[in-house]
Amino acid sequence: MQQREEKLLEASVESLISRVAHLKNALHSFIYKLENEYERLTWPSVLDNFALLSGQLNTINKLLRNEKTPSFRQQVIIPLLLSPDRDEELAKLTEQRVPVFSHEIVPDHLRTKPDPEVEEQEKQLSAEAARIGPEVAQKQIQTLNKLCSNLLEKLNNPRDDRDAESAAIRQNKPSFNTADTNALVAAVGFGKGLSKCRPPGPVAPGHPGQGPMMSGGPTLQQVTIGGGSGQQQGMGPGAPQQQGQAGKMPSNIKTNIKAASSMHPYNR
Amino acid sequence: MEAPPVSVLPITGGTINMMEYLLQGSVLDQALESLLHRLRGLCDNMEPETFADHELVYLLKGQQGNPFLLRARRSLSHPTVPWHLRYLGQPEVGDKSRHALVRNCVDVATSHSLPDFLNEMGFRMDHEFVAKGHIFRRGVLKVVVSKLSRILVPGNTENTEPLSLSYLVELSVLAPAGQDTMSEDMRSFAEQLKPLVHLEKIDPKRHM
DSSP: OOOHHHHHHHHHHHHHHHHHHHHHHHHHHHHHHHHTTTTTHHHHHHHHHHHHHHHHHHHHHHHOOOSSSSSGGOOOOOOOOOOBBBBBHHHHTTTOOOOOOOTHHHHHOOOOOHHHHHHHHHHHHHHHHHHHOOHHHHHHHHHHHHHHHHHHHHHHHHHHHHHHHHHHHHSOOOOOOHHHHHHHHHHHHHOOBBBBOOOOSSSTOOTOOOOOOOOOOGGGTTTOOOOOGGGGGOOOOOOTTOOSSSOOGGGGOOOOOOOOOOOOHHHH | OOOOOGGGGGGSOOOOEEEEEEEEEEGGGGGGGHHHHHHHHHHHHOOOEEEEEEEEEEOOOOSSOOOOOEEEEEESSTTTEEEEEEEEEEEEOOOOTTOOOEEEEEEEETTTHHHHHHHHHHEEEEEEEEEEEEEEEEEEEEEEEEEEEEESSSSSSSEEESSSSSSEEEEEEEETTTTHHHHHHHHHHHHHTTTOOOOOOGGGGGOO
8 A cells, every 4th residue: 555655656756847847948948038039039929938837837736636646745855864065966966956965955945834034924914814804805805806807808808999999099090082082083984184175273182173174175075965867876886885974875965967977987 | 694604705716805803992192101011011022013104095986976995004114115005894784792893804015106006096085194103913913002193284294293192092803704703802802901091892984
């Protein structure tokens, strides 16, 4: 029975040592990164490191909580021999951190109670807690819980809050003007504001090409007039002549029925 | 009203019908920099390409009254490059839920005697303008951010004045007829440019 327990103890101590070694390495590399690669470090990578450390602590906790692990609290470590001489084995085991197993290191390494200062602070805190009474304490607990849940909610539902704020900010600085869009599209589409008999003066956005579209050069809008006898036929345009006005023509027609000499197609 | 799939189109003679899918918007001058930054991030990694073009629009008045429109474009920054002649059809009135303006498009490259040729054919120049700006590509999507300027003295491209205080932003794709998946891709790309610029299907006839 005892042998089994011993074996179990040994095994769990071994695994604990290996986990702690992992943790130590992670801490080591993190500290190195913080000290040496200070400028290139980004917040997400710092968060990654912290996440790694937290994960490793979690595994250690799980290991300790494992039912197969004997309770370490029941074990007692008693130093059998303290000597001020340098112990090479110990130094090798601890990577030169503990070269001597002497009276100075024992209080630090084999401590089971917290430091005296920490003990003082804990005593003060428990005295304070006992002083305020159970009801006040309960109320304080409830407020804390409410604050935490509010914060969690805000963090978990970012869309609603952020959109409202950002929409308010951006409304003050519009980056496009719909009237301009329409003016530009009209200009590219059919030359509104660009034709040869253009209106004088600079064009203010939103009022393109409203000057006189007179004679001079017939623009697209005026081509329906004087269509000639061909207009009487149906609106079956040939394949290439699909461009131009929309919809049914008849309303715009001024039917100049010119007999034989209809408009010469190569009229300039 | 869909064109037949490409495999059925005649192989002898004629070309595959190309359609241009188009979304347009504009951005104010002061917001141009942020738009260019965003486009540089979203689009394919290439050297930012600027262009300066002079476009002339020619009209042929037919008997029936619907003029036939051709667009001739030449580069002001590369004067020896061939001219580009383009025909754009009427926007296809189809599915209202289609997100982009779709129209038939025919493009050819021509020699430098194009204006004279068109004049001899009976076309008359209706209007001209200068477009200067940037062009970006993302796969088959093409984004053109251009400043349109009016030419004050016909033929003189040095003397120009901007049409408005905004840049025109156009998102276009050239695809064979029948492929309707383009408009979805265009719409998702347009979403990424909001709220800097709203790219939408603008029917030019509405602004006559």
